[in-house]
Amino acid sequence: MSPSTPIQDLSAAVATLVGDGDVVALEGFTHLIPFAAGHEIIRQGRRDLTLVRMTPDLLFDRMIGAGCAAKLVFSWGGNPGVGSLHRFRDAVATSWPRPLELEEHSHAGMANRYVAGAAGLPFAVMRGYRGTDLEQHTNVAPITCPFTGETLTAVPALEPDVAVIHAQRADRSGTVQLWGITGVQKEAVLAAKRALVTVEEVVDTLQPVAGAVILPSWTIDAVAVAPGGARPSYAQGYYARDNAAYLAWDAISRDRDRFAAWLDAVVMHGEPDPTLTDAR
């Protein structure tokens, strides 16, 4: 934590907080997906990451295709409303651009793993996995209730090296406010060793908003201003989801060469993103 300079430049913050080989959770459940931070991780050439996200979405499709990830921990790997994540599928099928280890869970399992991490517990207890084939292919264990004798499922805590989220805004001290669908972002930040938050804007005073989650500055290592940093996902109160961009991604990501060209132009060289409605 850097109490003196909570508001940092995004590239400096990523350079300080994200290292090769780290377990990196980038959360945001459909809403507030931290694309700007993820693109910066790609630009900085981070490798051998364990990428953690309930819904990999386009963000992880890009990071996997760019070769950042050695392992993916997830629970639903589709392009929401569109279909498949082609870079993810290509990595699973052909190990391109490199082999990708998978650890998959149910949403409830992932959520409870973050809860355990945030709560300082080594595991969480839930009803789930039993009777499914997931139980044999992932990291869970049966646990018996000491009072009733019932068998339930234990899931191990997720304690990422770094959590990265996007929020609507922060104040100058670095206290963060996000609202709308808030997903597992609080849990991810509190479960992680380090936390980076990108925001739409920094304001003098955080006006209260119903349903908002507040993360005090002392729980966060760096806040970076990244307006539009959740596009093509959305930031409630700032901009809507760019549904056409999700559709456009389907075509680009199907083909390795088109993907590589898009990555080089948009992420590496900062050219306008042709998939975004605004840029067309």
Place this chain on the structure above:
Amino acid sequence: MSPSTPIQDLSAAVATLVGDGDVVALEGFTHLIPFAAGHEIIRQGRRDLTLVRMTPDLLFDRMIGAGCAAKLVFSWGGNPGVGSLHRFRDAVATSWPRPLELEEHSHAGMANRYVAGAAGLPFAVMRGYRGTDLEQHTNVAPITCPFTGETLTAVPALEPDVAVIHAQRADRSGTVQLWGITGVQKEAVLAAKRALVTVEEVVDTLQPVAGAVILPSWTIDAVAVAPGGARPSYAQGYYARDNAAYLAWDAISRDRDRFAAWLDAVVMHGEPDPTLTDAR
């Protein structure tokens, strides 16, 4: 649940929902303590209740002194800012007016017991109780993490027959809104088989409030209008805590006869409460 008539008269709601011998949780952590509902339970002469509340407060001191309770499940039984709960202590020391079985926990233990109940789990896992004498005198059990081998503590789910809370307001469909310190009220309502909510007022539309908890009408069996129903505790946005009333209770509750006279006048016969600042 009574979808057709969610808004009911308090006495009718208590008569329908609270029976002799029930496990009854009345929650509200310092704030929004459901005094009006508790007084109605006393008036209706309920007996052999297991009363559940993290902080018994004046409310349970009265219900214990009135002879409603066979058992108390709690975690901190003082008069906040004043000292002791004399009816509670008298019941423990001399079984007056009847023997009172105790089951005590830590706050964290009680909170996690409600969490387990709300989540449909038979137990919750926490760090706690180990090394304390509480462990030998209450209902908890060691549990081993299947991943790390660490020993933690399991606490059994609380699943009351009835949960009773007080909230600022409800809409006409019976959806409830409360804000400020919201304690364990959501968990208590969701953990209980039945739920009764008293409110300061019923409104056409629930305007959003930052930090508010919403309990949809279909989670609640009855909503009863009880303005001032949390006095002498407080209802944020409506009235402040009557600190003098907590002090005045100390004197009245020390003496069985004074207590009995107060109970008869104020609770049984609806006379003005001399402990309340407003009534003096």
Place this chain on the structure above:
Amino acid sequence: MTTSGTDANWSSDDLMTITAARALAGRRTCFVGIGLPSVAANLARATTTPDLVLIYESGTIGARPTRLPLSIGDGELAETADTVVSVPEIFNYWLQSGRIDVGFLGAAQIDRFANINSTVIGDDYHRPDVRLPGAGGAPEIAASCREVIIMLRQRPRTFVGSVDFVTSVGFGSAPGDRERFGMRGAGPTQVITDYGVLRPDPATCELVLSSVYPGVDPDDARAATGWPLRIADDLDVCAAPDGRELSALRALQATRPRAT
């Protein structure tokens, strides 16, 4: 079975959605999965069940979308909901607790005992023929709702004797399996396809064709199934869509964003 009824202005897909909406009549609360179920649940709000409480895994409770949400995390859901809770809370306090009447699921593959696969097609998990998106919220929706309704177009490759991967349990392999796995909901009560409706035989838990759409030959439904599908002795025929249902469906479809 993508063609319409012989002389009707509706397709079997339309009737699939309408049949699913009808199935929600009398229910109070519905945990809505992505895709077809979301269309059907919103149609139910416009027709059979105006007060139906829609709950999405994104944490929105009581959403009243004015247009079809594109995903389970659509902003429209949050803006119109009674309340939005965290993802851990929606799964633990609201779903796992068993308080939701109906879970409404789609699938990539389903088997004779209504087990669902949304993980991999192929025998080898590590080298699948097709890598599907994965579990998402489905396993716990299937486990914990009081009953489960599944929507899936009926094809020999999707209706199989035994799924390649059990992502979500229907009935396992026999009566009693759900109880053995600690599942407290009753499990799937209807599988709604583009031919009709399959329901589990109470004695064996095997899915049986119990209703067909007007004009559907049960033998065609059997031919579209990867196991020897039993046909109920009292097989009935679903009512054709009425005008109100169709116009509500068309109105809903008109609100759908392009990229669905």
Place this chain on the structure above:
Amino acid sequence: MTTSGTDANWSSDDLMTITAARALAGRRTCFVGIGLPSVAANLARATTTPDLVLIYESGTIGARPTRLPLSIGDGELAETADTVVSVPEIFNYWLQSGRIDVGFLGAAQIDRFANINSTVIGDDYHRPDVRLPGAGGAPEIAASCREVIIMLRQRPRTFVGSVDFVTSVGFGSAPGDRERFGMRGAGPTQVITDYGVLRPDPATCELVLSSVYPGVDPDDARAATGWPLRIADDLDVCAAPDGRELSALRALQATRPRAT
């Protein structure tokens, strides 16, 4: 030890509060128990540690009360906090996780190894001499904060060789007990009394008198203790309150509601 220093305008209770506030210097976050700790933590905000984040078990994080709260659930705390979370969340995500620097506790009885009793006085739990309020948040505050500071007036009946009931663990009965019980915080680092400050001997975990207030005879502190209190070889004397500390304390006391 309720009288003031010989020629001073402050009492030993005042210095107890001021010493506790001083002990918070350099800390970022403090989980505040009811009673004396709340006064001291708010004094720290007015003197040594203006940015100290106060966290109360009622769920208020970053409260900046303008008057002394009467209880841990005072409305003033909620209205001035950065955020208010549920009681389960404050205990699980914020306390149990070990992210709070200092836990600040009062007690009814403390023993040689800094174990705290707030449950019953007397040998028989079921027939106690005095029934105390019980555990509240203390056991987990004592277990999980990075360090614990305890405030308690020193009397032979309250500073005892062994508490009647271990409500909250200080050091158990020997070094290593905390680790054995799975407690990740370091435990009590200071016990601040109206005579001075006791600190645990690192080798034995026994509380030792390490500082006294100006004018205090260490033998009087020993006489006020129910076990043979060791006095540190390098016993030092706490500084007397300075004017700024005293005026801040008086200003704070002036805001206190009557019924404290």
